Amino acid sequence: MEQFFQQIINGISLGSIYALIALGYTMVYGIIKLINFAHGDVYMVGAYIGYFCMTSFHMGFLPSLFIAMTFCVILGVAIEKIAYKPLRNATRIAVLITAIGVSLFIEYGTMFFVKADVRSYPPLTGLLVKSFKLGDIVITMQQLLIVGITVILMVLLQFIVKRTRIGKAMRAVSLDKEAAELMGINVNTTISFTFVLGSALAGAAGVLVGIYYNSINPLMGIMPGLKAFVAAVFGGIGIIPGAMIGGYFIGTLEVMVSGYGNSMFRDAVVFAVLILILIVKPSGLLGKETREKV
Amino acid sequence: MKKIASVLLLALLISALFVSCSAPGAANINEIKIGINYELSGEVATYGQSSVEGIELAIEQVNAAGGINGKKIVPVKYDNKSEPSEATTLANKLITQDKVIAILGPATSGSFMGQIPVANKNKIPVASGSATADDVTVTENGVQEYAFRVCFNDSFQGTVMANFASENLSAKNAVVIMDSSSDYGKGLAKNFKSTFTAAGGTIVDEVAFVKGDTDFNAILTKIKGQNFDVIYIPGYYNEAGLIIKQARAQGITAPILGADGFDSPTLLELAGASALNDVYFTNHYSSLDQDPNVLKFIDDFKAKYNKEPDAFNALGYDVAMFMIDAIGRSDALTGEAVKNALEATEGFVGVTGTLSVDENHNPVKSIVVIGLKDGKQDSSLKVNP
Numbered sequence: 300m301e302q303f304f305q306q307i308i309n310g311i312s313l314g315s316i317y318a319l320i321a322l323g324y325t326m327v328y329g330i331i332k333l334i335n336f337a338h339g340d341v342y343m344v345g346a347y348i349g350y351f352c353m354t355s356f357h358m359g360f361l362p363s364l365f366i367a368m369t370f371c372v373i374l375g376v377a378i379e380k381i382a383y384k385p386l387r388n389a390t391r392i393a394v395l396i397t398a399i400g401v402s403l404f405i406e407y408g409t410m411f412f413v414k415a416d417v418r419s420y421p422p423l424t425g426l427l428v429k430s431f432k433l434g435d436i437v438i439t440m441q442q443l444l445i446v447g448i449t450v451i452l453m454v455l456l457q458f459i460v461k462r463t464r465i466g467k468a469m470r471a472v473s474l475d476k477e478a479a480e481l482m483g484i485n486v487n488t489t490i491s492f493t494f495v496l497g498s499a500l501a502g503a504a505g506v507l508v509g510i511y512y513n514s515i516n517p518l519m520g521i522m523p524g525l526k527a528f529v530a531a532v533f534g535g536i537g538i539i540p541g542a543m544i545g546g547y548f549i550g551t552l553e554v555m556v557s558g559y560g561n562s563m564f565r566d567a568v569v570f571a572v573l574i575l576i577l578i579v580k581p582s583g584l585l586g587k588e589t590r591e592k593v
Numbered sequence: 594m595k596k597i598a599s600v601l602l603l604a605l606l607i608s609a610l611f612v613s614c615s616a617p618g619a620a621n622i623n624e625i626k627i628g629i630n631y632e633l634s635g636e637v638a639t640y641g642q643s644s645v646e647g648i649e650l651a652i653e654q655v656n657a658a659g660g661i662n663g664k665k666i667v668p669v670k671y672d673n674k675s676e677p678s679e680a681t682t683l684a685n686k687l688i689t690q691d692k693v694i695a696i697l698g699p700a701t702s703g704s705f706m707g708q709i710p711v712a713n714k715n716k717i718p719v720a721s722g723s724a725t726a727d728d729v730t731v732t733e734n735g736v737q738e739y740a741f742r743v744c745f746n747d748s749f750q751g752t753v754m755a756n757f758a759s760e761n762l763s764a765k766n767a768v769v770i771m772d773s774s775s776d777y778g779k780g781l782a783k784n785f786k787s788t789f790t791a792a793g794g795t796i797v798d799e800v801a802f803v804k805g806d807t808d809f810n811a812i813l814t815k816i817k818g819q820n821f822d823v824i825y826i827p828g829y830y831n832e833a834g835l836i837i838k839q840a841r842a843q844g845i846t847a848p849i850l851g852a853d854g855f856d857s858p859t860l861l862e863l864a865g866a867s868a869l870n871d872v873y874f875t876n877h878y879s880s881l882d883q884d885p886n887v888l889k890f891i892d893d894f895k896a897k898y899n900k901e902p903d904a905f906n907a908l909g910y911d912v913a914m915f916m917i918d919a920i921g922r923s924d925a926l927t928g929e930a931v932k933n934a935l936e937a938t939e940g941f942v943g944v945t946g947t948l949s950v951d952e953n954h955n956p957v958k959s960i961v962v963i964g965l966k967d968g969k970q971d972s973s974l975k976v977n978p
Binding site: 512519 | 634635636638639674675773800801802803805807808810811812814815817818831834835838842843844859862863865866
């Protein structure tokens with residue numbers, strides 16, 4: 300039983316990371332119907348910015364987190380302006396292929412600058428290395444930090460989307476772009492803002508992964524990016540609470556498969572979930588049936 | 594007069610013919626080109642970089658002492674980016690374009706094996722300092738004629754570690770956490786298991802991971818509930834470092850055993866000094882060794898690079914010296930003659946031990962078990978074959 304609870308804790312920590320990345324996927328999809336494959340790489344860049352803040356400039360955890368998020372916001376908006384905006388009225392497949400191109404560009408561009416080697420975050424000190432014991436269950440401070448920061452960011456996101464003017468504009472644009480434009484909403488600003496939010500969350504996930512696993516490399520964004528995508532689809536792509544639920548579900552599922560089954564099947568099970576959900580309920584867990592009008 | 598002129602012309606033509614004939618083979622008659630094909634960037638870059646540091650030290654020393662029988666060694670160095678396909682391409686380039694007489698590297702078994710067919714086809718000997726997989730020099734079709742190495746193979750490492758666990762650590766139950774994406778991990782695990790069970794031990798659980806994994810909490814939680822005395826991790830430092838860190842964070846205090854894949858400064862960076870206690874791994878060499886040969890190497894290395902040499906530095910140095918020794922003994926400067934000289938190596942004194950080449954092109958040499966305390970090498974135990 301203790302083992303089960305320990306695995307749940309492991310799953311929630313991992314799931315938080317997936318949820319943070321999945322939110323970016325789902326928001327961008329909700330607003331411009333684009334699977335932004337470069338999103339996992341924004342997360343990777345976030346991890347590197349955090350690394351350089353901590354090693355080269357000896358900053359603490361929170362300032363590094365903040366700078367990484369800021370830098371990722373700039374990167375995310377730049378990607379949108381340079382690569383996606385000129386294709387706003389192009390076919391969806393053209394934008395999708397561009398997204399894959401941007402993803403490869405960031406991965407190998409980063410590899411050119413920082414080399415392909417694995418780097419490790421500096422050793423943590425003080426509060427961050429503490430761990431708590433409840434019987435046989437061990438909870439590390441880093442796990443608490445990941446879950447804590449994830450929850451805070453999610454609450455903040457819900458607040459922005461539900462309670463502010465720009466959040467209202469985002470929801471309006473995702474519902475009907477043309478109508479929103481006719482109502483005087485600046486669609487381009489709104490889309491950029493969506494990238495701002497998504498990239499900030501990805502940047503935060505990058506730094507959190509850095510301190511949790513303390514191992515980063517230029518291709519680290521690929522797998523978590525794909526799994527976060529599965530999480531977003533599972534919860535219903537375009538739906539924010541769906542991405543959170545999906546993230547935690549995929550994280551826990553992975554841990555359970557490794558813990559009680561065979562760790563070799565872990566990734567296979569995650570992608571089997573993607574196939575299953577696309578067959579059984581393509582709109583995802585929280586998605587509504589929508590019929591194409593002819 | 595006319596006759597003399599035509600004789601002179603003929604002589605000139607003939608000599609020109611000779612010159613042009615001999616030009617491609619002996620353009621630099623006072624040089625010997627050796628190819629260096631190593632992982633200077635990518636996944637296992639520290640192995641390649643360290644090996645090359647050792648090789649360059651060796652070449653520098655030999656050249657300073659007059660070269661091989663008066664001929665200077667010219668190294669031709671390429672980076673294979675830790676990719677086996679790139680290693681094969683570079684081997685081709687070194688042989689056909691750069692016309693090297695022998696190739697050193699790559700450091701890992703997969704990349705090294707990639708270039709062996711090229712070496713056999715072109716009759717150019719290749720030698721690795723650290724390709725430890727069992728089937729590197731011998732396949733089902735017999736020995737790979739032009740492939741050599743100066744390191745022991747994985748079966749030997751797995752066997753020695755299993756004996757160390759049951760005899761020195763009195764372990765009865767072991768858990769194996771294996772890198773199932775590499776031949777290296779699988780080979781070590783197989784030999785550890787067979788020796789450990791033969792000595793009366795039990796393998797209580799066996800879990801696997803693949804290259805690039807970062808989250809091991811699930812598998813560690815799974816094994817934590819079981820009764821075991823030691824954990825054996827046949828894998829490379831990138832994942833091993835994270836496993837050790839996460840295991841210690843979860844409160845697993847059992848000794849952790851590994852192989853030469855642990856030997857990298859990155860292991861310490863990833864796991865942290867406090868996690869690296871009660872960690873033992875088999876290795877080719879220890880800087881704690883008091884052998885005069887080793888001490889001289891450590892001094893020379895420190896003078897050039899201003900740091901303590903690791904095992905890959907020592908292996909790089911040895912593989913270069915091993916090849917240079919054979920080139921010096923060969924009766925002609927051809928790949929085939931050097932190969933014959935390599936096969937005849939007997940009692941070659943290297944930093945990582947004295948070795949002879951057996952009929953499978955494997956070295957017969959000793960092995961070291963290193964113990965870590967707070968991330969530093971604390972004990973070393975030499976085991977002879």
